[in-house]
Amino acid sequence: MTTLALLQTGELPRLAQPTIAAVAVVYFAIVAAIGAWATRRTRTASDFFVAGEGIGLLALTLAAMSATLSGFAFIGGPGLVYATGLGAMFLLLPASVTSSMTSWALAKRMRLLHEVRGLITVPDAIGARYRSRLAQGLSGAAILIAVVGYMATNILALGLVIDAIFGTGLTVGVWVGMLITLAYSVSGGILAGVYTDMFQGTLMAVASLLVFLFTLKVGGGMGGISGTILAADPAFLGPFGKMGPLAALSLFFVFGMGSMGQPHVIHKFYMLKDPRKLKWYPLLVTIALIVTMLLYFGVGVAVKALVVEGRMEPLARPDDATPFFLLRYTPVLLAALVFSGVAAAIMSTVNSFMNIGAAAITHDLPVALGRRVKNELAWGRVATVAISVAAALLATMPGAVVAFLGIFGWGLFASTLVPALAVGLNWEGATREGAVASIATGLGVTLLFETLAFFRVYSFPAGVTVSGLSLVLAILVFFGVSWLTRHRAAAALDPDVKLVMSV
């Protein structure tokens, strides 16, 4: 496996049933109402990009959880478990650690940097930490590249869900999904996003928990499911499934350390009204994540057991695992909730991407060029529309184009942001040269080798992911160049930043 593309690009089974369609309509109406309410409270660029006066702990928790999980957690993930066994769980297992790790390494310092500088983007933090426009611009460019591709694939996934529910056809589904998300994102900004995330996150967690209980009931409990699978395919329930230890453990590294470089999640730390409320953030968000990911595990193993028992025919496509299970083994109302939950997961992620993408265009890149956009709120809205339309156009292009753009997301974020931020905000010895070199390394290695792999020119051997290798190289370059330029470390720190790093 050389590519980590957590995408849903395959067609879903037709779900057009009145109950499912009605629940989806109610869901979209609630989202629209929240968006309209938030629009009236969005008056400044700060409101638009970092929720103005700030949000509470519960809102932060649910917004971070919703932004973390895309539709992959509900459709692609269970399919991956069905296809590769427990090795697929190594994408999720780091969740028991990552929120605490991110809180210690980043949350406090980013929130305090916002306190002293009024930062609104993640590249802002890099620019402030290293007093470097180049570092800020490079990280902004990396974010923009990843965001457009990620958005295209997520909007395509949303189009697939809408098409499956309403029978609209894929192209109409893509544009309807994009327009709904855009409507509340462009008017209410991140404020609308955060409060729709609260609703969407709750929906996702409840749906996941209920489906998990159904998987246990249908499979005869966890013991029944395991016994059935062990009799036919013991390797499936091996700790690494059918992936092999190196590949599975590599996933743990990439999704563990990489979680500290996801800008659509970590930039929400700026929004917390009272920094001291971070105290309970890791506990709440970890529980929320684990509950919401129960479906990923439960459906994957339950469908495998059902297929082994002959109660379900082998799936032609692994991504059919969740739709088939829901339509055959759960009440239609629950199935409807889950499909709305899938749309919720995708929309909350897309909203976050719209926001940070627009910020990269109207804020980070101009700042890197020594300029400042005068009316960031208005231009932020224009940029949100522009990148959304671009992403929707890309989503309706041939599948290979979308798949190509979608492969850059997680790894590009991780390799360009983790060393400079998660290490750099905690180490005064880090230099701006080290930061620039590591960001450039992450950007270059990821783009080059993902492109070569996609066009089948060159692929890494089994067990090596581009995301993992580029993250490792970026960290080593960061250490190496910072050490070589260590005599300049003190010059890269402003007094207020130094204070934030010392607290």
Place this chain on the structure above:
Amino acid sequence: MARRNALLALLLGTLAIAAAYGSAFLPGDPPAWAAWAMGMGTAVVMVASMALGAVNRGSIGRLGPAFAGVFGVLAAGFALALVLPPEAPGAPLFLGLPLRAAIVLIGVGLVPLLFLPLSYALTFEETTLSEQDLERVREAARQLRGPAARAAAPAEPALAPAEAV
């Protein structure tokens, strides 16, 4: 000292992971030690990242046992998954799962949840952010920026053009 140790551990853990990736480029299947290097290196870098972020006034305070515990859980979980024999039909189940799967899913995937976020919360005041620390940052920000600077550029990062790369 604590910061230096955390940085050293982060570097060594990353080198172990780099070695694991590098071994995959050798002819034939990856050597057996590659998975060990990846597993132990990952446990080290994640705990080192936490410790690096937790250092306050040169110390990680009472968090040492929590970090040691997380490292122990991750390292032991990966090690047992690598050394225990494969699953077989009819093998005893633990909480409904084969032994190695239970160790990984429950041990690695859930046990850290039981004490890591609680350790963060219970040491928050003394290690992460006290009311006094927060007020110190706010006061310093007021003094450093001054009324004129605040009025001129309330939300702009202070980049010094002459020194910017």
